[in-house]
Amino acid sequence: MTIRNYLKPRSLQEMLEAKRKHPKSKFVAGGTLVVKSNYPDIDTLIDIQDLGLNRIRITDEEYGIGSFTTFTSIMESDIDCCGDLMKKFARHIGPVTIRNVATIGGNVMSGFNWNDTLPPLLLMEAKLVFEGMEGRRETGIEAFIENRTLFKDMLLYEVIIPRKDVGKVYYSRFSRTEDDIPTSIVAAHKDGGKVRIACGASVLKPFVKSIAADQAESLGIDPGVKYIDDLRGNAEFKRKILLASLKEIKEWAHEN
Amino acid sequence: MKIKIVINNEFKEFNVPCDTKLIDLLRDAGYKSVKRGCSTGDCGACAVILDGKLVNSCILYAAQTDGHALITLEGLGDINSPHILSKTFAAAGAVQCGFCTPGMILASYALLINNKKPSKEEIAEALSGNLCRCTGYEKIEQAVLKAAEEMRKGE
Numbered sequence: 001m002t003i004r005n006y007l008k009p010r011s012l013q014e015m016l017e018a019k020r021k022h023p024k025s026k027f028v029a030g031g032t033l034v035v036k037s038n039y040p041d042i043d044t045l046i047d048i049q050d051l052g053l054n055r056i057r058i059t060d061e062e063y064g065i066g067s068f069t070t071f072t073s074i075m076e077s078d079i080d081c082c083g084d085l086m087k088k089f090a091r092h093i094g095p096v097t098i099r100n101v102a103t104i105g106g107n108v109m110s111g112f113n114w115n116d117t118l119p120p121l122l123l124m125e126a127k128l129v130f131e132g133m134e135g136r137r138e139t140g141i142e143a144f145i146e147n148r149t150l151f152k153d154m155l156l157y158e159v160i161i162p163r164k165d166v167g168k169v170y171y172s173r174f175s176r177t178e179d180d181i182p183t184s185i186v187a188a189h190k191d192g193g194k195v196r197i198a199c200g201a202s203v204l205k206p207f208v209k210s211i212a213a214d215q216a217e218s219l220g221i222d223p224g225v226k227y228i229d230d231l232r233g234n235a236e237f238k239r240k241i242l243l244a245s246l247k248e249i250k251e252w253a254h255e256n
Numbered sequence: 257m258k259i260k261i262v263i264n265n266e267f268k269e270f271n272v273p274c275d276t277k278l279i280d281l282l283r284d285a286g287y288k289s290v291k292r293g294c295s296t297g298d299c300g301a302c303a304v305i306l307d308g309k310l311v312n313s314c315i316l317y318a319a320q321t322d323g324h325a326l327i328t329l330e331g332l333g334d335i336n337s338p339h340i341l342s343k344t345f346a347a348a349g350a351v352q353c354g355f356c357t358p359g360m361i362l363a364s365y366a367l368l369i370n371n372k373k374p375s376k377e378e379i380a381e382a383l384s385g386n387l388c389r390c391t392g393y394e395k396i397e398q399a400v401l402k403a404a405e406e407m408r409k410g411e
Contacts, residue, residue: 006257006274006319028320035277035315036296045274047320072309096363097300097385100309101316179384 005044009051012131015155018046019133027155029068030101032094033110048155053105062163067105067156072096074104081161082124083169085187089120095179105156111148113228114181116173118145119200122208123169123187124161130154145206166190168256172245173201176232183232186245188252195253197246202238203227213253216246259322263287264331270318278304278313278321282328289329289358293387300386303359304328310366310385329358332365340410341365341403348399352390359386364400372408374400 005022009015019025025044028034034045053066056077063079071090079086093099093107093116107117108128118141126141132154144151166189174184184202188195195213200206204226209219219225220243227235227242259270259281272281279302282290290313293301297315304313305327333339341361344350351357360383367374367382374382379400388396 003273003275003317006317008319008322028317031317031320032297032315035317045317045319049320094297095300095385096366096382097303097310097312098297100306101311 002041003045004041006047007044008047008049012051012155012157015046015048015051016131016133018044019153019155022046023153027109029103029106030070031106032098032102033106048105053157054103057158060163063161065104065159065161067108067158068103069105070101070103071099071107075099079161081163082120082166082187082189085120085124085169085171086161088171089116089173089185092116092173092175092179092182098179104159108144108159109151109156113204113206114183114201114232115206116182116185116201118206119185119187119198119208120171121159121161122200122206123189123196123198127160127162128156129158129160131157142208166196170249170252172248174241174245181232184238184241184245186242186249188249190253190256195249197249199225199242199245201228202242213250216250216253217243220246257319259318261318261321261323262325264327272318274317274319276318278316278318281318282313282326287328287330291355291358293355298387299356300359300363300383301356303362303386305362305366308366308369310363310382312385327362327365329361332361339365340406341368341399344399344403344406345396348395348402350392350395350399352388352392356386356388356390360388360396364396364403367400368404368407372404372411374404376401 007018009018022044025046028045028047053068055066057064071093074090075087121141128139128144130137170188172186173182175182182201185200188197191210194210196210198208227238229235257274261268291301293299295314297312302313303310307324341364363383363386379397
């Protein structure tokens with residue numbers, strides 16, 4: 001991979017100017033994915049470390065996590081949302097050496113379906129704030145997953161997580177080793193008489209649905225849900241793992 | 257591009273291509289304790305401390321560290337004046353082939369500067385990004401516990 005230009009803007013204005021001059025440029029945050037990627041030549045990399053986005057904004061209504069915030073910073077923060085769900089999934093992004101540089105923005109924007117971050121963000125009804133040539137744009141995480149390509153040239157500025165008490169949270173993460181890429185992630189909380197369930201890593205498109213607890217397993221056999229077939233397990237294996245978690249949720253919902 | 261980095265408390269300037277990885281910059285500059293293992297951020301042999309945090313230099317561009325401070329194993333002492341961790345690693349037999357040792361010692365150092373009395377679980381967590389292909393983890397853990405004890409005595 002050859003990179004012709006490496007820019008480090010010090011403000012959003014400078015970032016937009018860089019993007020205008022180099023429309024084919026890519027952003028780099030922690031670098032754990034970009035550096036390892038097999039991109040062909042990159043005209044220009046725009047490093048976002050000097051944009052002040054390694055910070056967590058806390059108000060009574062929400063947490064605003066800057067896109068350059070590392071998973072170590074999230075683990076060490078005062079975030080208390082959906083129990084300790086944020087800290088739980090941050091812990092499993094990888095070992096210390098990865099968590100110290102990998103950022104929430106990089107993870108959300110990676111485009112990988114096995115992404116650790118998307119199911120918890122779906123459960124927590126996160127919103128994403130982007131900065132681009134046409135100004136600031138806010139979108140729900142579900143809409144982002146449906147239309148990722150719309151945002152590929154925009155800078156993810158902030159991840160907003162509403163603060164609300166949802167009671168106990170179910171979280172399961174299945175992987176070959178503790179720090180390996182996940183094969184399945186399922187998170188859930190009670191939602192009135194139903195259970196709100198977010199699934200990812202095993203499926204081609206992470207999703208969230210509210211459903212009666214007794215019918216939780218039906219999510220796993222929905223013909224509209226497509227499974228990932230890769231070196232970590234074939235589609236049938238992934239389906240069985242998801243079904244096991246959904247069965248567990250049914251029991252968890254009755255016990256809690 | 258020009259890059260300025262503080263390495264082991266020394267100010268350094270480099271002129272490197274934009275896509276130079278940090279591991280290559282360091283090894284070319286003579287910091288040979290930084291080992292090339294997996295090149296994918298999985299083994300920790302190339303670990304260095306960047307602004308107090310342990311990171312893999314194989315998955316960082318050198319440009320990302322412009323204006324930052326690094327510590328490599330060379331910064332923790334030398335053969336005439338070894339760091340306490342180097343001594344306890346040797347004394348505990350925590351060094352077999354030695355390839356993972358620089359990364360292991362830096363990971364241990366990054367832990368001990370913030371936690372003077374780590375538990376075995378905290379040591380395992382701090383070393384979670386460092387693989388020992390000789391599987392000498394138990395002795396490495398003993399070395400870290402001993403170093404922590406010695407460092408507390410020295411305070």
